[in-house]
Amino acid sequence: MRALVLLVCLSVGCLAQRPHPCESPPLLTGSLSVATASEKLMAYAKYSYDALGKRIRITEFGAYENKTFHLDVLLLFRQGVMYKINQKNQTCLKKPLNAHFHPLEIPRNASLLGQVVLGSSSGPGQGVLVNTWGGELQMKKGPAKYMSTVTEFGCIPVSTLFHTDKSGWMVTNFFNNVIGLVEPQRLIPPRFCQGVELEKSRDEDPMTFFSLF
Template identity: 75%
Template sequence: MRALVLLACLSVSCLAQRPQPCTSPALMTGDLYVSTQSEKLTAFAKYMYDALGKRIRLREVGSYNNKTFELDVLLLYRQGVVYKINHKNSTCCKKRLCTKFHPLEIPENASLLGQSVLGSSSGPGQGLLVNNWYGDLQMKKGTAKYLSQVTEFGCVPVSVLYHTDQSGWVVTSFYNNVIGLTDPQMLYPPPFCQDARLEDEDGEDPETFFSLF
């Protein structure tokens, strides 16, 4: 009987140690870098992420189709609108946001590739333990293959590698992550956006990690 109890305890312990799919913190602030395999897009962005209110703010600088750009967008999924904000001339472009909000998470059907240490595992505090996951994800423009890397403790995103037919491989690296919102006011449209009217979609905009959904 004691042997059976011991075996059961060891089995539970092994299962508990195996990484499980997880959801990233609901409120985060930080920086990210996005690039595409085709070199069509490279961009650095400051982001603010609110999974509770389903809001995302991105302030980007980068190159798209060999042209430099600056982009400040506020995505409000509950309202179904996106604001493109221009602080230089205090103007605001308001367009429909027809996609659903997708939280930063490791899907339940993801497969574990393994664990790895970023940095060094030679001593305490010299490295960061991360879990590597892969799978297929249904997106608004078809199915994408992905490889996602999150921290073992906290499920904080480190990097995401996506493959879509439109852009090929898209790499996003997260850094300077802070749990929480450093400036919640950034998730509200500026006062000069109050009178903005919905505009028809036209032209092609730089693709971001979040716009892939």
Template identity: 65%
Template sequence: MRAFVVLMCFLALGCLAQRPHPCTSPPLLSGALTVATQNEKLWAYAKYLYDALGQRTRLFEMGTYQNQSFTYDVLLLYRQGVMYEIDDKNKKCTKKPLKIDFHPMEIPKDASLLGQAIVGSSSGPGQGLLVNTWMGDLPQSAGKYMSTVTEFGCIPVSTTYHTDQFGWVVTNLFDNVIGILDPQYLNPPPFCQEAEMTTDDGEEPVSFFSLFTKRH
């Protein structure tokens, strides 16, 4: 009996000691996030909808950029190569080409594990959240990123990276829910159906960060 107990303890410790692996977040997520920059030029709060299956994302934003307040509602349809800037109050819509590929929420396979930690407390059940923090190189950039996700479920918690223009950029995600309660928000509203494509040859390609800065 004692040998059986020792064996079970050994197996349990072995499972707990397994090294975390890069992971992919659930394909359907909704929640909220904040974005802030080191130089204090940008602070924004947004509700988000994320659909990796249909490659669609929507952001409902509010915040300040260079001391100017803004609100912004944007729908990104990656498969169609289209983005919609939506003014629901005035029932207006601007349609623009989306010239970037869809990138799922994930920890890339070449990321390096920085460590595992508990957010909150490990003193009692339900008092803490086990998370993994990873580091890697930004694509097409000499900079690096640092991302934290939950150990169970690979739910995004935060991402930090550096830019020459704004210094450190920190994104925190919270109130995450697996699934999308109202999928209609991932389709263009009826008043966008007649919107014609507009282009600006001098406009830089869209990125996550530009959605909070370049149009305000």
């Protein structure tokens, strides 16, 4: 009987542990939506994320300042190269990628804002336990505030609020996330990109959720 009581106490103690900052799985595939509070930007994207190889492919379409756009980019951080891909015309631009790779994670100095259940806790499978974290990051052009929500189990991204003086508040929602690479070939430059010369450009990196971290 004492052993049973001890086991229950240990189990409750484990469940009551305070959440800690975490890192998302190194391989992820899914979709996301991005919007700014000013309504200047609204976009939908599909992404492939490889933290092991430091590669990201993101294909998005949306509207910026009432003008529609389509963007398909492959970011190869180890090589310091960015490919802008046009599947329709079978063309490719190769540009320098002057940015450091930062994995999807909750920074160590983040503050826990709360833990809640999305959906319902009334029955199995009706809800998911998530943690919301907040803090500030030092970006190239000044400080930025963020508030990120991830699942308690697995550290799967759910949503992120991000604020800079230039863009204001930007909200990103993740959905249909799958652990692993559903289409690994998406992280390899297409054949028509082979042999393309590297352009010397001072253009800024593509404005996507992943370019902010």
